[in-house]
Amino acid sequence: MTEPSAPFTPEQEAALRKWTQYYPYKQMGLVEALRCVQDWHRHIKPEAAAYVAQLFGLPFNHVWGVVTFFPTFTTKPTGKNRIGLCRGLSCWLAGSPQMAKRLESTLGVAEKEVTEDGRFSWEEMECLGACEQGPALLVNDRLQGQATDEKIAALAKELK
């Protein structure tokens, strides 16, 4: 049987292998490994999932089931900067629907679409755990409270 060609660089492969050994049982590292793949590729392709499955000694269907279950993982690329807007009850009361419109008009793309230059995508997310600072944003895994028109304009300008 031929080895599938690696969709990862040697450094990336080493990082994935680290997760196969980090916890007492190999399979416990799967979600963390998939988080790496999502970060590197901005989505998880079936080939990448197949490779991870082989590393972890799991069937492809198992890994693909996990990929498609968790909202952090996407099967379609996100922008280089992934912006989440909380739509939980407190953020919704604080005006997140208006911020969704603002993200759409400022970035010029609909939810989950990527800007032409690849720099941005935005999406609504469920409660981000920053209810006292609504509407909350998750900018590349970091929480930012109190979204305003100005803050969104600044993100659009400053993030590379």
Add this chain to the structure above:
Amino acid sequence: MTKILTKHFDEPKLHELETYRRLGGYQGLEKALSMSRKDVTEEVKKSNLRGLGGAGFPTGGKWETVPPEEKSPGPRYVVVNCDESEPGCFKDRVLVARAPHQVIEGALIVAHAIDAHDAFIFVRGEYQNQYDILEDAIREAESAGYLKRCGMKLMRGAGAYISGLDTALLETMEGKKAWPRQPPPFPTVVGLMGRPTAVNNVETVSMLPHIMVNGGDWFAKIGAPKSGGTVVFSISGHVEKPGVYEFPMGVKLREVLAAAGGVKGGRKLKCVIPGGASMPPLVEKDLDVALDFDGVRAAGTFLGAGGMIVLDETADAVAVAHNIERFLAHESCGQCTPCREGSAWTERILGRLLDGKGTPDDLPNIQRVGENITGKVICALGDTVGVITRAYLAKFPEDFKKRAANG
């Protein structure tokens, strides 16, 4: 005002080991290690500490169900649940950021009580800052020699609300879809990788060092009859001063609201969600309800994880119920048919009412669908799907009838 967990929160460097130790940190662990496992559990039972992640299960009683070594030889695990995702809850985020060593010390006390040598802290992926803070704190604890008996590792989630439920959390940790298990067996008997596992919330474990130092009786006396100690509320919504507030268990709702500055803009209160969006709301006449597990239960709802959302008179009960049901429908894991289908139906009916396309059949349908979900599914998310709209409908029928008549 009695504060336990947030007492030193004005110390800017509380997150560092040196400051934490100067303020008495790790003395609880030292005390625990000088006691037998059984005595630690007995002290915690005496304290009436109950799980602050939402379930309110007695903590000492939970550990007692971990089978002894001779009955279940092999590893046993501690899992600290920092997968806080219930709309309205953010106290774990603050507790970890301000006092990570309090969490680590607490986890090590659990490890001693159940004889575990591996502890894990499961942090929701959106709390990357908290993950970094814990990583630094674990490094500090390790260099100080606290992790010799029990190691500690972090793991992140991947955005699913249901991962916060203990058995779904274990599935996530095992690299699977976060599908809740049907207990029994409970995780203390068959937990992580089939081994006995104590799953405890961040706030719950944070209480343990204080119980060890001051004793179970001291803790029990602070709280309500069957809920010991304090509770850290997350307060948000239509309120003047949102944030975290620590109160003794059994505090009156009125008092908590006043501490948070009351309803925003002096407007009239519509309702208060006491425990997180999945809990039915309390109304004006409930302002003297005692906020502890049993007091809130007696008022027909749940203390949950203390995620309090205040809604003023401008809130429309149909829109609020729709927001919550939409959330639940999105987060339903899809394992049980009544929840998977029923949550989507409920969301659709509420959406129709909101769009002014409601029909007179919609209200009885909501009732019927709800009755066919609650009690017929594996986990509390599904139960909630059936309960929440019916609760808003019962408390604010006029909001619903107005919409239903528009069709």
